[in-house]
Each structure stands twice: as structure tokens, then as C-alpha cells.
Amino acid sequence: MSTPNTPESLDSERERTRTGMSKAALKQDFLDNLFYIQGRFLEVATPHDLYMAAAFTTRDRLLERWVKSAQLFKSSHARTVCYLSAEYLLGPHLASNLVNLGITENAREVSEELKLDLDSIIEEEEEPGLGNGGLGRLAACFMESLSTCEVPAIGYGIRYEFGIFDQAIEDGWQVEKTDNWLRNGNPWEIPRPKICFPVGYGGHTESYRDERGQMRQRWQPELEINGVAYDTPILGYGTENVNLLRLWKAEASESFDFQAFNTGDYYGAVYAKIEAETISKVLYPNDEPEIGKELRLKQQYFFVSCSMQDMIRLHQNTVGPLESFADKFVAQLNDTHPALAVVELMRLLLDAHGMSWDQAWGITHRTFCYTNHTLLPEALETWSVNLFERLLPRHLEIIYEINRRFLDEVRVHFLGDEARIWRMSLIAEGDERRVRMANLAVVGSQAVNGVAELHSKLVKATLFKDFAELWPGRFHNVTNGVTPRRFMVVANPRLAQLITKTCGHEDWIRDLERLRELEAHVDEAGLQEQWLTVKRAAKQDLAAWMKQATGVQLDPESLFDVQAKRFHEYKRQHLKVLHIIRCYQRIKQGLSQDLVPRAFIFGGKAAPGYFMAKLMIKLINAVGAVINNDPHVNGWIRVAFMPDFNVKNGQRLYPAADLSEQISLAGKEASGTGNMKFSMNGALTIGTLDGANVEIREAVGEDNFFLFGMTAEEALQRQMTGYRPWEHYQSDAKLKSDIDLINSGLFSHGDTQIFRPLTDNLVNHDPFMVLADYRAYLDCQKTVSETYKDTQRWTRMSILNVARIGHFSSDRAIRDYAEHIWKITPKPIEPAAG
Ligand code: GFP
Numbered sequence: 001m002s003t004p005n006t007p008e009s010l011d012s013e014r015e016r017t018r019t020g021m022s023k024a025a026l027k028q029d030f031l032d033n034l035f036y037i038q039g040r041f042l043e044v045a046t047p048h049d050l051y052m053a054a055a056f057t058t059r060d061r062l063l064e065r066w067v068k069s070a071q072l073f074k075s076s077h078a079r080t081v082c083y084l085s086a087e088y089l090l091g092p093h094l095a096s097n098l099v100n101l102g103i104t105e106n107a108r109e110v111s112e113e114l115k116l117d118l119d120s121i122i123e124e125e126e127e128p129g130l131g132n133g134g135l136g137r138l139a140a141c142f143m144e145s146l147s148t149c150e151v152p153a154i155g156y157g158i159r160y161e162f163g164i165f166d167q168a169i170e171d172g173w174q175v176e177k178t179d180n181w182l183r184n185g186n187p188w189e190i191p192r193p194k195i196c197f198p199v200g201y202g203g204h205t206e207s208y209r210d211e212r213g214q215m216r217q218r219w220q221p222e223l224e225i226n227g228v229a230y231d232t233p234i235l236g237y238g239t240e241n242v243n244l245l246r247l248w249k250a251e252a253s254e255s256f257d258f259q260a261f262n263t264g265d266y267y268g269a270v271y272a273k274i275e276a277e278t279i280s281k282v283l284y285p286n287d288e289p290e291i292g293k294e295l296r297l298k299q300q301y302f303f304v305s306c307s308m309q310d311m312i313r314l315h316q317n318t319v320g321p322l323e324s325f326a327d328k329f330v331a332q333l334n335d336t337h338p339a340l341a342v343v344e345l346m347r348l349l350l351d352a353h354g355m356s357w358d359q360a361w362g363i364t365h366r367t368f369c370y371t372n373h374t375l376l377p378e379a380l381e382t383w384s385v386n387l388f389e390r391l392l393p394r395h396l397e398i399i400y401e402i403n404r405r406f407l408d409e410v411r412v413h414f415l416g417d418e419a420r421i422w423r424m425s426l427i428a429e430g431d432e433r434r435v436r437m438a439n440l441a442v443v444g445s446q447a448v449n450g451v452a453e454l455h456s457k458l459v460k461a462t463l464f465k466d467f468a469e470l471w472p473g474r475f476h477n478v479t480n481g482v483t484p485r486r487f488m489v490v491a492n493p494r495l496a497q498l499i500t501k502t503c504g505h506e507d508w509i510r511d512l513e514r515l516r517e518l519e520a521h522v523d524e525a526g527l528q529e530q531w532l533t534v535k536r537a538a539k540q541d542l543a544a545w546m547k548q549a550t551g552v553q554l555d556p557e558s559l560f561d562v563q564a565k566r567f568h569e570y571k572r573q574h575l576k577v578l579h580i581i582r583c584y585q586r587i588k589q590g591l592s593q594d595l596v597p598r599a600f601i602f603g604g605k606a607a608p609g610y611f612m613a614k615l616m617i618k619l620i621n622a623v624g625a626v627i628n629n630d631p632h633v634n635g636w637i638r639v640a641f642m643p644d645f646n647v648k649n650g651q652r653l654y655p656a657a658d659l660s661e662q663i664s665l666a667g668k669e670a671s672g673t674g675n676m677k678f679s680m681n682g683a684l685t686i687g688t689l690d691g692a693n694v695e696i697r698e699a700v701g702e703d704n705f706f707l708f709g710m711t712a713e714e715a716l717q718r719q720m721t722g723y724r725p726w727e728h729y730q731s732d733a734k735l736k737s738d739i740d741l742i743n744s745g746l747f748s749h750g751d752t753q754i755f756r757p758l759t760d761n762l763v764n765h766d767p768f769m770v771l772a773d774y775r776a777y778l779d780c781q782k783t784v785s786e787t788y789k790d791t792q793r794w795t796r797m798s799i800l801n802v803a804r805i806g807h808f809s810s811d812r813a814i815r816d817y818a819e820h821i822w823k824i825t826p827k828p829i830e831p832a833a834g
Pocket residue numbers: 132133134135136138373374451480566669670671672673691
């Protein structure tokens with residue numbers, strides 16, 4: 001076919017290549033990108049070159065949609081959600097963007113035509129690990145669902161040069177390796193050197209009279225660095241909407257100190273640059289003591305300052321006067337890490353834009369909402385007043401003034417209740433005075449929410465009881481959700497295809513409640529058989545990966561019993577270890593009749609400084625080494641530890657699990673989101689009444705969920721009346737023998753001391769009541785084994801879990817936020833004509 005050689009036709013031809021969805025356009029763009037960006041041709045391209053070319057080809061299609069979204073949002077002054085989060089655990093982009101664009105199949109066929117393998121290209125991507133766990137992954141799911149639900153949004157965060165460490169297992173111990181994710185370049189981001197804001201630290205404040213003769217304060221920082229924007233487009237599923245993830249990188253204002261250089265101080269000349277760039281260098285791991293983490297406070301201030309300045313800039317460029325700022329923007333604080341944004345917006349409105357306190361507070365308070373993610377006291381941030389004074393003196397003044405006015409309000413409501421005032425103050429008095437970030441977040445926000453029904457209730461009844469009594473209308477619940485695009489369609493394409501075939505449509509991917517249509521087919525032998533086939537294939541895939549990664553051979557016919565999440569004592573990975581040891585002892589004693597062959601699979605990282613969590617990892621691997629090498633038992637049970645649990649590896653685990661372990665002490669896990677991901681992939685849950693487990697159980701039905709253990713209330717009651725784990729140890733012979741076996745040195749080449757810190761802690765303190773729930777857990781596991789023997793019943797339960805899990809889509813969570821918290825309506829982008 002010949003194309004008329006006019007400028008118009010050339011233009012449209014070119015446009016089609018860069019943005020078209022046909023195989024021809026994709027192929028041409030892929031080859032162009034390989035050539036023009038990577039400087040390669042097919043025959044010599046490395047796997048990385050191919051991945052880059054595929055990523056750029058996909059990105060070309062995102063950019064077109066992004067520009068259109070930005071144009072519409074700008075011209076219509078669309079109300080916009082700003083999601084402020086110190087963490088985004090994004091996972092690899094390529095596969096998920098292909099799904100959301102609807103071009104996976106075309107991309108696969110193009111690859112085949114070019115004699116390439118799409119899966120290997122996808123596998124080549126290194127994920128940005130810019131988060132620790134649940135909170136960061138939630139932010140990533142929310143970004144995708146915001147776009148899918150067509151809600152205009154900007155995600156703000158930090159572009160850490162080094163994300164969460166890579167985990168290796170050496171001699172059974174976790175070893176941390178640097179995550180140099182930017183080493184080979186990041187094709188998804190676009191640097192915006194001109195979107196750049198100064199951020200100050202240190203120095204002093206001073207009073208002056210403004211032109212109207214009023215006394216005002218201003219801040220003279222000692223140090224100023226710059227925050228530069230790096231933008232990543234986030235596409236929704238089956239929509240043209242693309243939102244923006246804007247991450248800030250710290251740079252020195254002057255990259256080179258010429259004065260130092262001229263006086264011969266070559267190293268000093270670049271020192272400021274190095275110091276400034278340290279701020280966005282590395283993600284802090286969870287569960288490390290807060291003390292001394294000055295850099296962390298600097299990071300928090302850094303990203304909220306850039307974000308607030310950016311929001312003001314955007315507002316002034318579009319709508320104009322700042323009086324309507326809170327109509328244009330709503331800012332969601334993802335935990336307290338960005339709580340300083342409240343103070344920074346006040347500072348900007350007061351000091352840079354000359355507003356009165358009341359006017360500034362009126363706007364600020366209407367702008368923010370806050371999500372709490374934990375009740376654990378050690379995870380609630382406080383910062384020393386001294387540190388604040390040194391680093392952010394103007395902010396401390398503003399915090400004092402917010403506090404003074406706030407406490408006056410409390411006094412009016414609760415006359416004479418000094419204890420309450422003391423508890424509610426933004427400043428904790430004591431040997432060292434500290435700023436309470438959670439109190440600041442509550443006071444500065446118009447809405448506060450927990451992340452599951454139980455958690456939100458506990459937030460109101462315990463952590464923020466005083467605040468809920470003062471402002472009952474401020475507290476809400478939005479149960480978490482996860483995106484089915486990544487965790488079903490990308491992670492488990494076989495299951496997705498089977499669902500589509502069974503329901504006769506793909507609409508469930510956008511409207512997850514429609515999975516309910518599966519229920520009508522639950523008793524069909526054909527579906528059950530295919531369901532099993534799909535699960536078995538996923539188990540085979542995982543077994544092959546595990547064999548290659550760890551050397552451990554798993555039998556796909558056995559029950560895959562998986563616990564994958566951050567390591568923490570409250571999540572009780574050690575409870576599962578006690579179960580493994582019980583199985584081991586039973587088999588050794590010839591009592592295997594009520595067991596089924598099981599593969600016990602773990603995944604998860606421990607914070608580098610959290611000794612007990614690391615010891616749990618060592619224990620699992622130690623027990624695994626004995627079991628996996630003992631021919632008497634390894635036909636029955638195997639233990640495998642998946643190294644480096646991250647989003648990418650999680651996608652291998654969820655589809656293959658038969659049983660999902662959600663066994664935290666009730667009242668401790670705010671929500672959990674792994675519980676949703678497993679259930680969406682047809683795993684049955686064994687769990688306590690904790691976090692979102694409660695709602696998952698209600699949704700899938702009591703009969704399709706293995707429940708055990710104390711309720712949150714019972715646990716609290718036991719704690720208050722004096723919990724004595726020692727008595728469980730003494731009175732339960734099996735429990736005693738399991739713990740004694742750990743201490744016998746059997747799993748540690750005769751070393752009887754290595755696991756003592758763990759076992760002594762269990763027997764003497766047991767803060768998360770492992771021993772109190774041990775018996776109930778074991779009994780419940782017996783029921784699991786019995787049920788698994790009945791394949792048909794198990795499969796039916798598995799199908800029902802998937803059919804009834806629709807509520808836990810992050811699309812639903814975003815719609816809840818939009819309606820009840822943000823008061824925002826979707827803004828669809830019209831598809832391109834033709
Ligand atoms: C926290 C809570 C989880 C909750 C997530 C998301 O996770 O229960 O599901 O936040 O709300 F602990 P981490 O960031 O602590 O892993």
C-alpha cells in the first residue's frame with residue numbers, strides 16, 4: 001500500500017506509530033525505540049535493551065493519555081487528590097501497564113514475530129522498592145485505582161536512590177544488600193529539572209513589621225537545598241486517565257562551591273552537594289528506633305515542603321487566588337510521615353502569602369485528611385522538641401501556636417480535665433519534650449480514618465479516644481483494598497482467563513463485585529476441574545522457581561501453606577514454626593495419619609536492626625534444613641523460604657498458595673492486604689479475627705474461612721488480668737516439647753543457646769500471646785488438613801473465596817474515599833477519536 005507523501009499523512013503515520021495499539025504500530029515503535037534510544041539492533045540487543053525498548057514503547061502510549069488528562073484537569077480546574085506518602089512500593093511497571101492499556105496480547109504476538117519472549121522481557125525489569133510493606137504497597141494500589149476510577153490525583157513522595165534492601169539468605173540468616181534500582185536507568189520517569197523548589201533547614205526566625213504595620217515572623221534558614229521533580233505516569237485500567245506520581249530528589253542549590261575550590265579545598269567544594277543529596281538517598285526501614293534519626297525528619301520535611309510549594313504553584317497557575325485552595329485540593333496523609341505538611345502549608349500561607357492565622361488555618365484544616373495504619377505504640381512517631389528547634393525553628397513556633405489554640409478548645413469542652421489536656425497536647429511533656437505527630441495529624445485534618453472496621457473502631461476507642469470524644473464526626477473507616485489488575489490479571493493470567501471464560505466477560509476486572517457471577521457455577525465439575533488445573537500449574541511454576549532460587553524441591557501435589565509479609569513478632573511467624581515442629585514430631589512418632597503433605601512456605605524481610613525478627617528467619621531456615629534433609633519426614637513436609645519477598649516475588653506466591661496464613665494477634669494488624677491478595681487467588685485463609693480478616697470472613701462466609709484464636713477483646717482482657725505464658729508452657733506437654741526441641745540444638749548443630757532469646761521471650765513474656773493461641777491454632781490446622789483431603793470441597797471453598805472477594809478491590813476503597821472523605825467526583829477523559 002502506498003501512502004500519499006503529504007506532510008499531514010506523514011504526521012498521522014508518525015503519530016500512529018508512537019501511539020497506536022495495532023501490532024504494526026507497536027512493532028515499529030519498539031524497533032524505533034531500540035534503535036533511537038538504546039542505539040541497538042535486534043541481533044545484538046541485550047535482554048536489558050529489549051526491556052528498555054518495550055518500556056519506552058509502552059510509555060509512549062501513556063504519555064499521550066497523560067497529556068490529555070493534564071490538559072483536561074487544568075482547563076476544568078478539576079478538584080484533585082494529593083496523596084502524600086513517604087513510601088510507594090510500586091512493583092514492576094511493564095506488565096501492569098500492558099494490561100491497563102489492553103495490549104498484552106498484541107505485545108506478545110509482536111514479540112513472537114520478532115522471535116522474542118515477552119515474559120523474559122517483563123522479567124528483566126527491576127522493581128522500584130520505595131517502600132517497606134503494607135503502607136507503601138497500599139499507596140501504589142491506590143494510585144492505580146485513582147486512575148482507574150478517573151479521580152484526578154497526584155501522588156507525592158521521595159525518589160529514594162536506594163529503596164528497601166534486597167534480601168539474601170546466607171547460612172539461614174538474612175543478609176541485606178543495597179538496592180541499586182536506578183543502576184540501569186529508569187525508563188518510566190521523566191525528570192523535571194525546572195519543577196524545583198528550595199527547602200530550608202536550621203537557622204533562626206525573626207520578627208518584622210509588614211507593609212501594613214503588622215508584626216510577622218519569618219524564617220532565615222541556615223541551609224537551603226533543592227527538590228527536583230521526577231514524574232511517573234500511572235495509567236488506570238480500561239480508561240484514558242493517567243495520573244501523576246511526582247517524586248522529589250534532593251539536590252544542592254549550588255552544585256559546586258567555587259569559593260572553597262578557589263582556596264584549594266577540592267573536597268570541600270563538592271561537600272555541600274553530597275550532603276544535600278543524602279536527603280533522598282535511602283529509604284528508612286520500619287521497626288528501627290526513631291531516636292537519632294535526624295535524617296528521617298529532614299526527609300519528611302523535604303518532601304512535604306516541595307509538595308506544598310508545588311500545589312500552591314499549580315493552584316496559582318490555574319485557579320488563582322489561594323482562598324479557594326481547599327476547594328481545588330484535598331491532601332491525604334498516608335500515616336504521620338507527611339504530617340508536617342499541615343505545618344508547612346500554614347507557614348507558606350502565613351509567611352510567604354501574608355494570610356492571617358484564621359484564614360490560613362481555615363484553608364489548611366479543610367485541605368488535609370489523615371489515615372492511621374497502626375496502633376502499635378512504638379510505631380507512633382514523635383520527634384524531640386530540641387531537634388525541631390534546631391532543624392525547623394519556624395515550624396516549632398507554628399506547632400506551639402496550633403497547640404495553644406487547640407488546647408483552649410479542649411479546655412472549653414472538658415473544663416478542668418487536666419489529664420486529658422496532657423494526653424491530647426501536641427507536645428508530650430517529660431524528661432525530653434517531644435512533638436506527637438499523630439496528634440498533629442488529627443488536629444490538622446478534617447477527616448481521620450482507620451484501614452479496616454475493627455481497626456477504625458479501636459482507633460476511636462483507644463489511640464484517639466479523647467479526640468473522638470471531642471470531634472466524633474471526624475472519624476471514619478475505609479477498609480483497604482488491592483488492585484485486581486496486578487494481583488489477579490498480571491500475577492495469575494491463567495485464573496483470570498478461566499474467570500473471564502466462566503463469566504463470559506472481562507468486566508469483572510473493572511468491577512470486581514461481578515466475580516459473584518462465579519457462584520452460579522461453583523458446583524460444575526468442569527469449572528472445579530479447571531480451577532484445580534490452574535492452581536496446580538501455578539504451584540508447578542512456583543516449585544520450579546523455588547528449586548532454582550533455593551535448591552528446595554516442593555511437591556506441587558502437597559498443600560502450599562504460605563505466610564508472606566514483613567517479619568514482626570506481632571505477625572507471629574513463630575506460631576507457624578511451632579506448627580511445623582509439631583508436624584515434624586508427629587511424623588517422627590509415626591502419627592502422621594491426620595496430616596496431609598504440606599509445603600510450608602515463608603517470605604518476608606526483617607528490619608536490619610530488629611534482632612528478634614531476624615532470629616525468626618534463622619529459625620525457619622534452621623528447621624527447614626533439618627526437615628528437608630530428613631527422608632523420614634520430607635515426603636510429608638518441606639520448608640521453603642523465598643528470598644527477597646517484594647512485589648515481583650509476591651506475584652509468584654499468591655497464585656500458588658492453597659492456604660494463606662493471617663495469624664497475627666487480634667487487635668494488632670490494622671488491616672493486612674496480603675490476606676486480600678491470597679484470597680483473590682483462591683487461597684483459603686487460616687486467620688484470627690484481626691484487621692480485614694474479620695471482613696474477609698464475613699464476605700466469603702464462615703464456612704470458607706479457618707478461624708482460630710482469641711478476639712481482640714479477649715486478648716486485651718487476658719493481658720489485663722495477668723497473662724502468664726509460662727503456665728501454657730508447663731501445662732501443655734506438646735507445646736513444651738516443641739519449644740524444648742528448639743532449645744535442644746537439634747536445629748542448630750548442637751547449639752542450645754542460639755534461639756534462646758526467642759524461646760525465653762515466648763515462655764516468659766510473649767507480648768503477642770503466641771502460646772495462648774497455640775492450641776487453637778493447631779486444632780484449626782487439623783481441620784485444614786481434613787478439609788484439604790476432600791479436594792472437591794476445598795475447590796468449592798476456593799471458588800467461593802474468589803467469587804465473594806470483590807469488596808476488597810482498591811477501586812472500592814478509592815470510591816469510599818472519594819465519596820465520604822474527599823468529596824470528589826470522577827473526571828473521565830474522552831478516548832481519542834478514530
Ligand atoms: C500497615 C499495617 C497493615 C495495613 C497497611 C496498609 O502495614 O495492617 O494493611 O499498613 O494500611 F500494619 P505496614 O506498612 O506496617 O506493613
